[in-house]
Amino acid sequence: MKNVRTIPAHVTLSFNGRSRTRRYEDLTIADNFMFHKVMQDREMCRRLLQILLGLSPEVDITEPVAEGGIRTSPDSKSVFLDIRTSTPFTEYDIEMQRAGSREIPRRARYYQSVMDIDFLDPSMNYIELKENVVLFICLTDIFGRGLPVYTFSNTCSEAPGLPLNDGTKKVFYIAENYDKISEEEARSFMALVKTGNPSSAYTKRIAEIVEKYKNYPRMKREYLDAMQSESITAMEMEEARQQALAEGHAEGLAKGHAEGLKEGERQKALETARKMTAENCERSLILKVTGITEEDLDSLS
Numbered sequence: 359m360k361n362v363r364t365i366p367a368h369v370t371l372s373f374n375g376r377s378r379t380r381r382y383e384d385l386t387i388a389d390n391f392m393f394h395k396v397m398q399d400r401e402m403c404r405r406l407l408q409i410l411l412g413l414s415p416e417v418d419i420t421e422p423v424a425e426g427g428i429r430t431s432p433d434s435k436s437v438f439l440d441i442r443t444s445t446p447f448t449e450y451d452i453e454m455q456r457a458g459s460r461e462i463p464r465r466a467r468y469y470q471s472v473m474d475i476d477f478l479d480p481s482m483n484y485i486e487l488k489e490n491v492v493l494f495i496c497l498t499d500i501f502g503r504g505l506p507v508y509t510f511s512n513t514c515s516e517a518p519g520l521p522l523n524d525g526t527k528k529v530f531y532i533a534e535n536y537d538k539i540s541e542e543e544a545r546s547f548m549a550l551v552k553t554g555n556p557s558s559a560y561t562k563r564i565a566e567i568v569e570k571y572k573n574y575p576r577m578k579r580e581y582l583d584a585m586q587s588e589s590i591t592a593m594e595m596e597e598a599r600q601q602a603l604a605e606g607h608a609e610g611l612a613k614g615h616a617e618g619l620k621e622g623e624r625q626k627a628l629e630t631a632r633k634m635t636a637e638n639c640e641r642s643l644i645l646k647v648t649g650i651t652e653e654d655l656d657s658l659s
Contacts, residue, residue: 380585382572382578382581382582383572385568385572385581386550386551386554386568387454387550387551387564387565387568388454388456388497388533388551388552388554389454389456390440390454390456391581391584392568392571393440393441393454394424394425394440394441395424395567395571395577396564396567396568396571397422397424397440397441397452398422398423398424398441399422399567400419400421400422400443402563402564402567403419403422403441403443403452404418404419405560406452406547407419407443407450407452409541409543409544409547409560410493410495410529410531410544410547411450411491411493411529413445417445418445419443419444419445419450420443420444420445421443422441422442422443423439423441423442423443424440424441425438425439425440426438426439426442428472428473428475428476430472430475430476434472435468435640435641437468437469437472439451439453439469439473440452440453440454441453442473444488447488447489448488448489448490448491449473449477449488449489449490449491450491450492450493451469451470451473451491451492451493452493452495453465453469453492453493453494453495454495454551455494455495455496455497456497457497457498458496458497458498458499458500459500460500462494462496462500462530463500463528466492466494466528467528469492470490470492470526470528473490474487474490487525488525489525489526489527490525490526490527491526491527491528491529492527492528492529493529493530493531494528494529494530494531495531495533495548495551496530496531496532496533497532497533497534497551497552498532498533498534499532499534499535500530500532501530501532504535504538505532505535505538506531506532506535506536506537506538506539506548507529507530507531507532507539508529508530508532509527509528509529509530510527510528510529510530511526511527511528512524512526531544531548532548533548533549533551533552534552536548536549536551536552537549542558543558543560546558546560546561547560547561547564549561550564550565624650627648627649627650628648628650628654628658630647630648631644631648631650631654631655631658632658634647634648635655635658641655
């Protein structure tokens with residue numbers, strides 16, 4: 359019988375001395391799983407765009423898609439957008455970001471580029487590209503300036519008042535600075551993200567939906583299955599690294615070479631690389647963890 363790892367309802371992951379624990383019963387709108395479920399409702403998503411981005415109440419949106427995958431070519435990095443929707447003139451990506459990271463601004467850049475590639479057919483002209491807005495809802499202030507919202511559009515360095523008019527915008531709302539937001543509805547939503555406490559009709563509705571979903575066994579199973587898949591991949595990565603270190607291949611790992619691996623170990627490293635590739639892990643991370651060569655990794659695709 360094949361050995362199967364099991365992850366209990368109380369999921370704890372720990373690597374390199376860091377751990378994160380999220381029980382299903384503790385999830386809030388700030389957790390991606392619940393954010394996806396709530397915002398797949400068209401009216402809930404449309405209202406959020408009205409509150410945070412000023413979308414007109416008269417404008418409708420397409421059915422929101424959660425975790426929609428985009429891969430522009432076999433050799434490119436695929437992305438999974440938290441919530442993607444659009445109007446007749448604008449494409450939107452809404453990202454819930456619990457952890458702070460310096461890579462977020464470049465993620466926003468990449469997300470916009472792949473959305474444009476996904477939208478524009480070969481027969482279309484560039485002028486037909488829609489406006490493109492990426493909205494990040496961050497728990498922490500990734501820019502460190504103490505502002506509740508940061509909006510970026512491209513302008514000319516030599517003439518600061520001259521816009522590029524490329525139709526792109528990147529907006530970052532910061533939950534930890536929610537009390538500085540002047541607009542009441544936006545402040546209420548960001549307070550919900552930060553504290554979990556609803557104070558408006560919209561945020562109370564969100565809280566009600568989240569609590570309702572917590573009582574759905576099917577959704578709990580879906581969440582635990584997703585966490586189990588993520589946990590097994592992470593554990594396999596760590597086990598492969600620890601085994602390689604224990605067998606004296608630390609130097610080979612650090613340099614990204616596989617010459618020192620025996621054939622049996624090499625096959626195991628290749629299998630781990632296949633699983634990591636299927637989980638869309640970074641290429642550099644796969645090389646570091648498994649110790650295989652770039653040629654070996656290319657042969658797996």
